[in-house]
Amino acid sequence: MTSQLAYKETFDCVQCGYCLPACPTYLTMGKERHSPRGRINLVKLAAEGKISLDEISDSLDLCLGCRACETACPTNVQYGKILESFKVAKSESNQSPFIEKLALQNALPNKFWQKAAVRTLGIYQKTKLNKLARKSGLLRVLPERLRAFEEITPVVQPPKRKVRQNTILPKKAKLNVAFFTGCVMDVFFAKINDLSIRLLEHAGCHVTIIKEQTCCGALQHHSGDKSFTKKLAKENITAFEQAEYDYVVNSIGGCGAMLVEYDKLLENEPQWVERAEKFAKKNIDISVILSSLGISFEKEINKVVTYQPSCHLLNVQKVKDDPVKLITSIPGLTYLPLPQADMCCGSAGIYNIVHYEESMDILDEKMKHVHTVRPAVIVTSNPGCHLQMCLGVKREGLEKKIRVVHIVELLAEACGIEAV
Amino acid sequence: MVTEQIVNQLKKIMESESRILTEKADLVSYSFDASFGTYFPELVLQPLSAGEVAGIVKLANEYKIPIYPRGAGTSLSGGPLPVHGGIVLDFSQWNQLLIVDPEDTVAIVSPGVITANIDKEAKKHGLMYPPDPSSSHVSTIGGNLAENAGGPRGLKYGVTKDYVLGLEIVTAEGEIIRTGGRTIKNVTGYDLTKLIVGAEGTLGIITEATLQLIPRPQASKTLMVIFADIVDAGRAISSVLTSGIMPSKMEIMDQASIAAVEAYEPVGLPVDVDAIILIELDGHPLAIEDESEKVKQVCLDLGARKVVIAKNDHAAAELWRARKLVSPAIVRTKPTKISEDATIPRSKIPEMFKRLQEIKKKYQVDLVVFGHAGDGNLHPNIITNIQDKEEMKRVEKAVEEIFATAIELGGTLSGEHGIGTMKAPFMEMELGEIGVEMMKRMKTAWDPNNILNPGKIFPVKGQRLVLVND
Ligand SMILES: Cc1cc2nc3c(=O)[nH]c(=O)nc-3n(C[C@H](O)[C@H](O)[C@H](O)COP(=O)(O)OP(=O)(O)OC[C@H]3O[C@@H](n4cnc5c(N)ncnc54)[C@H](O)[C@@H]3O)c2cc1C
Numbered sequence: 001m002t003s004q005l006a007y008k009e010t011f012d013c014v015q016c017g018y019c020l021p022a023c024p025t026y027l028t029m030g031k032e033r034h035s036p037r038g039r040i041n042l043v044k045l046a047a048e049g050k051i052s053l054d055e056i057s058d059s060l061d062l063c064l065g066c067r068a069c070e071t072a073c074p075t076n077v078q079y080g081k082i083l084e085s086f087k088v089a090k091s092e093s094n095q096s097p098f099i100e101k102l103a104l105q106n107a108l109p110n111k112f113w114q115k116a117a118v119r120t121l122g123i124y125q126k127t128k129l130n131k132l133a134r135k136s137g138l139l140r141v142l143p144e145r146l147r148a149f150e151e152i153t154p155v156v157q158p159p160k161r162k163v164r165q166n167t168i169l170p171k172k173a174k175l176n177v178a179f180f181t182g183c184v185m186d187v188f189f190a191k192i193n194d195l196s197i198r199l200l201e202h203a204g205c206h207v208t209i210i211k212e213q214t215c216c217g218a219l220q221h222h223s224g225d226k227s228f229t230k231k232l233a234k235e236n237i238t239a240f241e242q243a244e245y246d247y248v249v250n251s252i253g254g255c256g257a258m259l260v261e262y263d264k265l266l267e268n269e270p271q272w273v274e275r276a277e278k279f280a281k282k283n284i285d286i287s288v289i290l291s292s293l294g295i296s297f298e299k300e301i302n303k304v305v306t307y308q309p310s311c312h313l314l315n316v317q318k319v320k321d322d323p324v325k326l327i328t329s330i331p332g333l334t335y336l337p338l339p340q341a342d343m344c345c346g347s348a349g350i351y352n353i354v355h356y357e358e359s360m361d362i363l364d365e366k367m368k369h370v371h372t373v374r375p376a377v378i379v380t381s382n383p384g385c386h387l388q389m390c391l392g393v394k395r396e397g398l399e400k401k402i403r404v405v406h407i408v409e410l411l412a413e414a415c416g417i418e419a420v
Numbered sequence: 421m422v423t424e425q426i427v428n429q430l431k432k433i434m435e436s437e438s439r440i441l442t443e444k445a446d447l448v449s450y451s452f453d454a455s456f457g458t459y460f461p462e463l464v465l466q467p468l469s470a471g472e473v474a475g476i477v478k479l480a481n482e483y484k485i486p487i488y489p490r491g492a493g494t495s496l497s498g499g500p501l502p503v504h505g506g507i508v509l510d511f512s513q514w515n516q517l518l519i520v521d522p523e524d525t526v527a528i529v530s531p532g533v534i535t536a537n538i539d540k541e542a543k544k545h546g547l548m549y550p551p552d553p554s555s556s557h558v559s560t561i562g563g564n565l566a567e568n569a570g571g572p573r574g575l576k577y578g579v580t581k582d583y584v585l586g587l588e589i590v591t592a593e594g595e596i597i598r599t600g601g602r603t604i605k606n607v608t609g610y611d612l613t614k615l616i617v618g619a620e621g622t623l624g625i626i627t628e629a630t631l632q633l634i635p636r637p638q639a640s641k642t643l644m645v646i647f648a649d650i651v652d653a654g655r656a657i658s659s660v661l662t663s664g665i666m667p668s669k670m671e672i673m674d675q676a677s678i679a680a681v682e683a684y685e686p687v688g689l690p691v692d693v694d695a696i697i698l699i700e701l702d703g704h705p706l707a708i709e710d711e712s713e714k715v716k717q718v719c720l721d722l723g724a725r726k727v728v729i730a731k732n733d734h735a736a737a738e739l740w741r742a743r744k745l746v747s748p749a750i751v752r753t754k755p756t757k758i759s760e761d762a763t764i765p766r767s768k769i770p771e772m773f774k775r776l777q778e779i780k781k782k783y784q785v786d787l788v789v790f791g792h793a794g795d796g797n798l799h800p801n802i803i804t805n806i807q808d809k810e811e812m813k814r815v816e817k818a819v820e821e822i823f824a825t826a827i828e829l830g831g832t833l834s835g836e837h838g839i840g841t842m843k844a845p846f847m848e849m850e851l852g853e854i855g856v857e858m859m860k861r862m863k864t865a866w867d868p869n870n871i872l873n874p875g876k877i878f879p880v881k882g883q884r885l886v887l888v889n890d
């Protein structure tokens with residue numbers, strides 16, 4: 001019996017199948033082993049020694065980790081925990097650790113990490129992302145199929161000093177918040193962070209950026225490196241304990257999901273669990289805070305807009321209505337809901353790079369729905385989804401017709417806010 | 421035994437090899453359903469045409485290999501379990517055909533179509549496909565037909581078999597035949613359609629169905645009625661039905677399920693009452709407005725503590741939410757849920773409630789009751805932990821006694837979940853020796869080599885109820 005596996009948790013699954021229609025990989029692959037119910041059963045059998053980790057790897061590795069199954073499940077099965085336990089068990093077993101596997105599959109595009117390296121070498125090395133990158137792609141030739149990503153990977157935009165150093169208190173600050181920048185986000189989407197800060201100030205918040213913060217740990221966690229993730233979590237908790245804040249705000253669905261689960265991550269560490277709980281509770285997505293504070297708009301946006309939620313914002317942070325509320329409050333805008341918006345776009349961290357073909361099948365499903373709406377703008381709430389939707393638009397040859405924006409960009413535009 | 425030679429022959433029958441599953445991770449993934457027991461098949465096939473199915477069955481019949489049809493695997497009675505190994509035929513991917521013909525008010529579907537999608541498509545034409553098992557957004561029409569599934573709307577609209585006009589089936593010898601047709605009236609020969617529906621895949625394999633659709637009611641209205649005493653609740657259910665009103669749904673939640681919901685997610689229900697009944701009326705808006713007042717009066721006259729009428733659809737959804745929360749609420753303390761569907765004549769509801777409470781005490785089990793009160797299809801659910809061997813023994817005894825009680829009160833073993841493996845040992849208790857024997861003769865006539873879903877419905881000598889998974 002492999003003790004790391006979340007065996008007990010598998011018994012919460014009553015095999016009702018309610019999660020099947022919600023699972024993107026079941027939909028595109030059509031096999032029970034690529035469904036949540038199938039995966040939970042495989043982990044259970046592996047824990048009982050009836051099947052090996054190797055034999056179930058294909059099934060579990062192809063899981064997006066989108067956790068739509070948790071939202072669909074009537075009996076609250078903790079699928080995330082079960083999946084994570086597999087990742088840990090596998091990376092700790094001798095059978096080629098996940099990171100190695102990444103390497104074998106030419107995981108990450110060079111430019112991505114080179115760009116990252118240029119600016120945030122510090123964070124990059126400190127957080128082992130370099131190891132992930134080196135083992136996976138930096139040292140080898142970029143495979144043909146990854147060109148797609150090269151083309152849509154944004155140019156690195158360093159954050160605007162001015163925005164970051166702004167310590168002028170809004171006249172009467174409604175809330176005192178700290179801002180979580182994220183590491184990959186702050187390399188490629190620094191502008192979105194800058195706009196987020198401006199928007200928060202516009203809504204009446206006093207915003208602080210804590211220098212000591214580090215990566216949220218999501219990428220490391222999803223690759224099964226639990227102990228390292230814990231280290232990052234502790235650094236962040238300590239960093240944000242320096243002062244009292246009403247909230248810690250982020251504009252990255254995936255990071256936010258990691259942050260709000262620090263309490264689960266550290267549940268077996270008595271000296272940390274309380275601090276982790278306190279920190280986890282403070283983390284909040286920018287859409288929630290903006291929609292509760294309310295923002296004033298200056299400009300009409302006369303476009304047809306649709307929204308593709310980030311899975312982790314939706315299924316882990318359970319933020320569903322706030323982004324839509326904000327979007328629909330923009331003057332002039334026509335909002336059309338995307339059918340089956342709650343289905344993952346196939347981006348899922350680095351899934352689209354590691355499992356390119358499978359990811360594109362999922363993206364094709366997504367684009368079918370986009371076609372029925374014919375929007376001029378697709379709004380996203382996470383950088384990974386953002387890139388994937390850009391890729392989807394490009395693959396369909398719709399670049400001239402559809403713009404992909406982060407919700408913060410759209411709101412800033414309507415508020416007349418610019419990054420500088 | 422599925423030999424390599426057989427697999428090679430199957431490769432010629434199946435149009436794509438990607439639908440022939442042989443890896444261990446695949447085989448174990450079709451070894452279970454939503455009930456109990458794990459059995460590994462030797463092979464899984466995902467056919468997409470009657471031609472493929474006919475070819476497979478012909479071959480299986482020649483080599484006497486068991487065939488186990490499977491939809492979404494949501495059966496609560498062991499229906500699709502490959503108890504004798506052999507081949508699982510997974511129909512869940514054969515969902516391509518879904519045509520609604522508004523002129524004939526019929527739908528033509530392939531077996532893997534998800535049931536709720538039929539109703540969704542019908543809705544576009546102002547029509548409705550009434551059968552609504554709670555699992556309708558997951559389960560397949562093939563599985564619904566084989567189990568003759570029903571749901572809350574069964575009270576007014578009947579169950580799956582009431583909406584089947586015709587079928588295409590593959591016989592155990594691998595022949596493709598059509599039964600019934602496309603018209604409501606059809607008395608040509610024996611009614612084979614109705615024989616196949618509810619036969620749990622033991623007589624033939626369904627490859628296409630023609631379903632009856634009906635005009636969609638314009639509006640609906642929901643009431644929540646609270647009863648301090650279950651006897652009053654039982655009388656109210658009968659009185660509503662004799663007051664000239666036919667509600668579309670009448671669902672009941674007992675004290676234990678109300679308490680569980682309140683502990684899980686407080687929605688403001690009273691926890692000191694015997695039962696809550698949710699009633700839905702459908703039809704013309706003015707008619708149901710009037711009917712809802714009548715129902716309210718009938719219930720109050722019979723001692724209801726309180727009646728709430730939902731003002732709009734949103735408020736109605738809120739009322740139904742309580743019912744939806746029962747499932748997650750009751751599995752919070754222990755993970756294993758055993759859903760029974762023993763059904764009794766409506767007049768026996770209070771008696772059944774009393775007897776269930778006695779069973780609960782006698783065997784010291786966590787038992788909650790909620791379900792379709794209008795048609796006597798109660799769902800006694802036992803909450804337990806499958807890893808607790810000692811408790812499971814008591815649970816098995818409690819379940820046996822529930823079955824016996826239902827039959828004693830003039831009811832039946834199963835209202836909608838089917839017999840499968842789980843209830844096979846109790847068949848004679850309800851039908852008598854000759855009754856079961858007549859059914860066996862049907863089986864032998866249709867499937868002389870016993871290759872279609874063997875090990876189901878009919879017990880082997882000495883078979884008893886066992887609730888284990890290994
Ligand atoms: C949470 C939950 C709630 C439920 N609620 C209800 C309810 O309200 N009402 C109700 O009636 N049931 C209910 N069920 C039980 C179950 O969903 C039904 O029995 C359903 O009809 C099974 O459909 P399926 O597609 O999952 O079929 P499976 O479970 O895969 O198979 C069921 C049976 O059908 C046979 N079969 C499947 N396809 C074919 C075919 N093409 N030809 C011949 N035989 C075939 C199988 O061999 C098996 O015997 C519920 C189940 C769960 C888990």
Ligand code: SF4
Nearest residue numbers: 023063064066067069
């Ligand atoms: S996390 Fe997403 S992809 Fe993985 S099993 Fe759940 S729904 Fe499917």
Ligand code: SF4
Nearest residue numbers: 013014016017019073
């Ligand atoms: S919905 Fe939940 S309980 Fe049902 S099969 Fe999926 S994970 Fe298991």
